Amino acid sequence: MAPAVRAEAGSLTARGERTRSRLLAAGEEVFGQRGYHEASIADITQGAGVAQGTFYLYFDSKRDLMRAVVDERGHQLRATLAHATAAVVGRIGKEQAGFAAYFAWTARHRDLCRIVRQSEYVDADLYRDWYRQLADAYAAALRTAIDGGEIAEVDDVETLAYALMGIGDFVGMRWLIFDDRRTVPPRAVSTINKLVDRALSAESLPVRRGR
Amino acid sequence: MAPAVRAEAGSLTARGERTRSRLLAAGEEVFGQRGYHEASIADITQGAGVAQGTFYLYFDSKRDLMRAVVDERGHQLRATLAHATAAVVGRIGKEQAGFAAYFAWTARHRDLCRIVRQSEYVDADLYRDWYRQLADAYAAALRTAIDGGEIAEVDDVETLAYALMGIGDFVGMRWLIFDDRRTVPPRAVSTINKLVDRALSAESLPVRRGR
DNA sequence: TGCTAACATGAATCCTGAATCAGTTTCCCG
DNA sequence: CGGGAAACTGATTCAGGATTCATGTTAGCA
Structure with a gap:
């Protein structure tokens, strides 16, 4: 070597x-x-x-460059997300800001998202770490919000973090990659904002009334 | 050719x-x-x-085999999901059954999930269609449930379908691929079941319009 | 049984592209 | 300046692997 x-x-x-x-x-x-x-x-x-x-x-080697690219941009993305959510008060608001920042970043670095997906077979750890590092930071933030009573308790915060990341990833993919748009359309944004709002809200729902 | x-x-x-x-x-x-x-x-x-x-x-060609593999298994997956949810009554129940079936299928075809991700650069349409076909069927089912008042109205059903798929994909990836488990742990399953339940429930929450 | 189309073989061809290296140029410090 | 270290060059090496092809084998039907 x-x-x-x-x-x-x-x-x-x-x-x-x-x-x-x-x-x-x-x-x-x-x-x-x-x-x-x-x-x-x-x-x-x-x-x-x-x-x-x-x-x-x-x-x-070529692989080494791949690692460097993903590493470098990974740091940037995490910094961007941290910065975007830092300014906002309240977990639900932070979520919306986080999604918006993630979409903006994805639109700007369309290639990266696809490169990360490829990295699974170039260097398995690289791929895993990309998501793990995002998830760890996300889960920590969610834990804090739960303890502060801002959002509902869950059985496993890490799973919650992955679920929310999945929403962002797939919705971003749908509009920014598949449709090659420069932004996620407002209707899509409002759909997931409401979805996430309902999903995380601390108020327990009344028992569902008969249909 | x-x-x-x-x-x-x-x-x-x-x-x-x-x-x-x-x-x-x-x-x-x-x-x-x-x-x-x-x-x-x-x-x-x-x-x-x-x-x-x-x-x-x-x-x-090698690429042709790739297409055939993804096509074949795609049909199987969609059939499996359709079958698993057909037996269950009520949209929320169908969701849970759908996630369970998707996890079971992923555990059994770990390789396929990774192959699909690779296919993005082998044949872009193949990759796209994999998700599109799943999403189309999913969105149609969700539309029906909304019209039937089973779940809350949303601004865009397609986005909702992608969001829910993203949850399944990422949570499955976390436990079945990253951790190489044979099943998704119960705590993770209950986490997303509750999440999805709250997110889709028809009752609208007391409006918490922050301003 | 013999015949034919379907099926199977695997060595040879041919191209691609990662990595190397012997040498050249640029830059800066004494 | 002048000399050496840091950068840079690009033709060459070399291995791997997709695809082809000339030839052999099987199986069903008349």
């Missing part, structure tokens, strides 16, 4: 830093466009405007 | 039929295990116990 001499961002000059981030961006684009396996190093280096050999100064 | 002479199941003798379905099963296994791109025709034919050349008597 190669020593990954210039792999860490810290030890790079400004010039090297620029080249590295160019490769990262080209990787995101090409992986997203053609798919991991169809993407050739030649495509990527061409996209970055460097020679093929240069690639291996910054990454050990 | 090859003429796919013996591609359709109809024109096959019993012997040919058996070989075809062996290849299909081997494909599901090998695609699931190694991933589409890592899976070689040699792996697949070996798994099916036939020679490499035989493969091309039944499928035009």
Whole structure:
């Protein structure tokens, strides 16, 4: 295995830093466009405007670039979500803000969502960790909200976190990926906002009246 | 493009039929295990116990096999879900039965879920159609339930269908794929059952319009 | 039994593309 | 300046694997 001499961002000059981030961006684009396996190093280096050999100064392998892309963007996404919800008061409001931020991010990084799905077979841990890290942060926030009486108690917060992530992921996929829209239509947003509101609300429902 | 002479199941003798379905099963296994791109025709034919050349008597290409696998299993899944929910009365009960059936099916066809995710870059339509066909059937059922007053009205049934599918997909992924369990733990099941119950229930909550 | 179409074989072909490396250029510090 | 380290180059190497094909085998029907 190669020593990954210039792999860490810290030890790079400004010039090297620029080249590295160019490769990262080209990787995101090409992986997203053609798919991991169809993407050739030649495509990527061409996209970055460097020679093929240069690639291996910054990454050990194609797989290594994949990891770097997903890692990098994963941090960005989590930071974005944390920031978007931090400003809002009340869990239900935070949920809505979170979904909105997630959709906005997905629209901007359409490719990433598809790349993550691909990563399952490129590096299983990468795929798993993408969701786990999101879920862990989400579950912690939900736990706090439950303890504060803001939302209803559940049997398992982690499952709740995955369920809510699933809603966002699938609804985003439907409109932003399948329909290639730039935003999720308002009707869809209001549908899930109401859904989530009802699902999480702390008030216990009256027993359902006969139909 | 090859003429796919013996591609359709109809024109096959019993012997040919058996070989075809062996290849299909081997494909599901090998695609699931190694991933589409890592899976070689040699792996697949070996798994099916036939020679490499035989493969091309039944499928035009590796991609063609992928399509056949996803198609075949897709029909099975939809039939399974339809059957599981048909017996149950009441939409909320149907939901719970549907989730249970989906989890059971996922546990039995772990590989398929991962294969579908891969198919996004092998054949985009295949991927899309997998979810679309599930969603269409789901949305139709939900529409009926809404019109019957069984569940709350929503702004967009299709979005509701995707949201519910997302819940099933992610929760199934968490326990059956990530944790490699044979069943989703009861606490997780009860969590989403309650969640879905609250989310769909026809009673509208006291309006909590924040302003 | 013999004949034919369906079925099966697996070695050979041929292409693709990841990774390498011997050498060149750029940059900066003394 | 001048020298060395950091960047960069791109033709070449090399292995893997999808697909083909010339040939052999089976099974059912007349």
